[in-house]
Amino acid sequence: MSERKEFRDLADPERAREVVASLDLSAGAERVALEDARGRVLAERVDATLDVPGFDRAAMDGYAVRATDTYGADADPVTLPVVGSVHAGETPGVTLDDGQAAEISTGAVMPAGADAVVIVERTEELDGAADGNGAGGSDGDSGDDAEGGRRVRIETAVTPGENVMLAGADIAAGERALGPGTELTPREIGLLSALGVDEVPVRAEPRVAIVSTGDELVRPGDDLDHRAGQIHDVNSYAVATAVEEAGGEPVVYPHVGDDTAAMEETLLDAAADCDLVLTSGSTSASAVDMVYRVVEDRGELLLHGVAIKPGKPMLVGRIGGESGDSESDETVRDGAAYVGLPGYPVSALTIFRTFVAPAIRSSAGLPEPRTASIDGEMAVAERTEEGRRRLLAVGLVEDEAGETLVYPVDKGSGATTTLTAADGVVDVPADTNRLSAGERVTVDLFSPDVRPPTLLGVGEDDPALSRVLDRLDRPRYLARGSRGGLRELRDGLPDVAVVAGPFDADEEGVADAADLGGWSREWGLVVPAGNPEGVTGPADLVDRDLSFVNRGTESGLRTSLSNALADLADDRGVDRQAVTESISGFDRAARAFESPARSVAAGDADAGLGLRATAAKLGLGFVPVGSQSVRVLANPDRLEKASVRELDGLLEDVSRVLDGLDGFERR
């Protein structure tokens, strides 16, 4: 029965799925309070142990009667003495004889002797004192029985059982109410409540240990030492959340460093306490090898590596158990199931979703979610490595006609922003080495609830733009600089591009783009508070020994700086390159609009390219150089798209979002 080891041979993905499925994750059953049972799955059948309702119950407000007393009442109304009233939640104080009626409310117990209810709308209660003697009832009993002389005129005939729910008619004691494996939604909770059940036997959630490995990990909330290469632990929290989503109970262990003994101890502790142990976080071969060795020594490795990208370093096995070397099934089963996830977050979540989540759901008894996929066409070409199946992370955007365009979003190894810039994956077969632009592909969405972003923008990053985006519903913005925005807009991918500084629309191939509006922003040199070096402008960067931090070549801010330096060179009659080469740090290109200013704040530079607003925000000094326009250019094919129109409307009244941003003005 035990799976055979497969060393170093990359397993076929289907095979990997089978091996993971063969691991025994079942966590047994437990009893939970009805209030906590939502989303859980019944471990065993629940039979009714009582009748619902437990008594013959009036289904309408009206009068309880003997049906025989109402025959003919449609043609010739019948007047009956009212011998009492019965309300819901009380024991009837009356018994009906022939020719009597009792007022009754919905939900009340039918009084003995009654077998039907006449709805109140088909009756008229007559005033006892006034009508006690003269009421023309064809079947009126003596007024003495009536409560205070009350009488009711019945205007319709009823049959026995009419408007009555008999005891057990809903469900009766002994009946099968809900089967094992039933997922408990509000509807099942309602039925269980009716049956008086306040505690239900459910499948236990498999406990899933999450052990991140790597000396460099620091938990979110704690400070990083960048010089020591520390990074925040991403996988522990992302995978824990994914475990919860799949119906497991995550148990996050403190991360372990590259120490075999500590790793072994943590993994064995986790195996003793949990049904499944997941490791993740290690991206280095040495750490992976260390985990590999522990699983080999203290468990059983069933699979090493799967022929899919990402996912090559996936490990599958069992860990714990008295002797992992033994081939005895029983011994091995004492341990926990084990899966080693790749270290990069996008890879870890992809492998988790593809191979591990189905096993957890199966253990928890949860059905596979309705798979959601969207067909679309590749907006750009993508090369893939032949010979290995690939799950290509992609983003989506809809064109004006509602057609879905698909674009790859991987920013490269380990980027965490890929997590949120992607909507799903395209499963590219091993024998495909290229997806062409315009090719039809199917995108498996990360969840059935994923919707394409309403708006896709690409371009310069800017604080006013962030505020504009906040007012839109689910936009996606890729900060790839003004040059990146223009390039993508020319290729027709985004709905809008955001461009800062001067550009030539014809030269950029975006002459037909629509200018939706924008603003201007004051830029210059961000310096330490109080400007201790007395920097006066770009010329000082050239002439003095000041360290500088620039923006990247894609940035519109850098374009404006380069233009200013070109003017300076021209004024001085010198070569432009000579000017830039004499600036210490001209090629030190920071990623985002605040980055150079933050380097200044950290004492790492004397000046940085940036905005007056950023200097004000960070409490730094500012040497103004100029003002540049920020323009929102719309894809000419998307002008009728709802989100583009909404953005156009917001930009009409852009002053609102500029409030409090120093140096920003309506254009």
Added chain:
Amino acid sequence: MSERKEFRDLADPERAREVVASLDLSAGAERVALEDARGRVLAERVDATLDVPGFDRAAMDGYAVRATDTYGADADPVTLPVVGSVHAGETPGVTLDDGQAAEISTGAVMPAGADAVVIVERTEELDGAADGNGAGGSDGDSGDDAEGGRRVRIETAVTPGENVMLAGADIAAGERALGPGTELTPREIGLLSALGVDEVPVRAEPRVAIVSTGDELVRPGDDLDHRAGQIHDVNSYAVATAVEEAGGEPVVYPHVGDDTAAMEETLLDAAADCDLVLTSGSTSASAVDMVYRVVEDRGELLLHGVAIKPGKPMLVGRIGGESGDSESDETVRDGAAYVGLPGYPVSALTIFRTFVAPAIRSSAGLPEPRTASIDGEMAVAERTEEGRRRLLAVGLVEDEAGETLVYPVDKGSGATTTLTAADGVVDVPADTNRLSAGERVTVDLFSPDVRPPTLLGVGEDDPALSRVLDRLDRPRYLARGSRGGLRELRDGLPDVAVVAGPFDADEEGVADAADLGGWSREWGLVVPAGNPEGVTGPADLVDRDLSFVNRGTESGLRTSLSNALADLADDRGVDRQAVTESISGFDRAARAFESPARSVAAGDADAGLGLRATAAKLGLGFVPVGSQSVRVLANPDRLEKASVRELDGLLEDVSRVLDGLDGFERR
């Protein structure tokens, strides 16, 4: 701004939706720990406050170098001295000069002086001692710099930045990371972790008070007094679960009886503490009127009744606030939103789902779930009341070809089993008075995860059958007795019918049904333990003054008893009706197979029709009368359906499920 009252006029459903949407449920924002943030929605934008990565980071295992030192290495490998090693999570202890390399692990800080990484697969580390002198490096530096004489042969050229992730390349401080309104899935949790965020600002879940009304309500787990008409509180728990599902925080209040002062106090308490107050549970007009009056007096009633079935008694308004009579917006806004749900559970959940859940989701910032609907054809005709739009609860079954058949499942007012026997609703317009069999309809599923049951069975209830059903995945079984099963099978609805006792297949119109197998069960009279009355058989019921409980006319058990009594009458040469009429309780028809026995156990009868197995289970006495077969008949058009084949397989080996059931035998 304030909505106008609309008394007693049934509102159009669209109008009702607008009025509910106009209620202000927004609960503001709160901060939650990252671990608890799954499924929550960001209340405000989150910008990166640090660069990710925070340092120039090796993206691969290999050797950190200056790219210029590797030029030409593809053709002519270069050997460099290895001046140190840098691992992830440590501060580099080396600085690279021209012509040097340092071993580096993925995730490690690039040492100063290095600008690229050569991946380990394209290198070969030479043994320092052996090769220190003789290695043919074209650019080898002095062996003195190398760590213990280590040298590495570089077999490929790299460009500056190759296999390095620059600081901030993933996301940089100041960049917009996630916008307000973003739902937090594992992917967003991953990005937030990377940013070091351990607490996130999220939309608060609206607090939703649930106040059930009615003197008759008892919480599940507590005993009922049937004589006093007590029932378990279904709506509090079902609606609370539905509130959770919609993203609200349910607050279940103790139910209130028909006491205006107590109701007013509870509603005002709830309004002070919650964003929305729901009442439900009252089915009687008087209780509804009472709630109505409290809302009128201490709040504002905006809508009373909606033109939809179920839902007529829906109330919408606001409650609390200093003076509900005031027309001042401000005063009214101090209170909570209020919605009165109908009393019957199916109605309450339908109205909740249709009108209230969207408002809660909107307040919590959650998107509307992908609506799921299935097209199918009506398996039977259904009359509807013209003039009022109706949400008809229906069940689904797939035929062999995968076509979906739709059938109404409402068992009548207040039935809780309708909750779980239905899969969704058909929205029937007000001007339609009939759905014909075969008519195409669209079913709005209760949730996108609803799947039609794998198997639909109708017929006799039976303890062995319950066990068989437990072994199938998501079957649905409607216990409508053997006669009901035969009728439905003849009409072609179910996959299988289960029939106990004798029947004539030709007469029933099921001659072409396939007999999948079955078992036999011993039946007779269940009597108190020890059989104190010394009952010997059916003749005693006729001849002696014994009170009896029968099963309903649909039941196969009753058929067998009636046959036995007919034989008795024939033996005695008397009229059959005379025999049954002399049995006290022959018409006392109980709903389920255990019900008569339970009446005996409760001391309510001297004998009940039932099974030996039931008597054994309940510790009662048993007087055997006969044995009857229980047969599972398959719809001839469904024989190839997977679940029918699976059931057929189970019945092959039915002995397993009969184990421990007294009087059951394989047929």
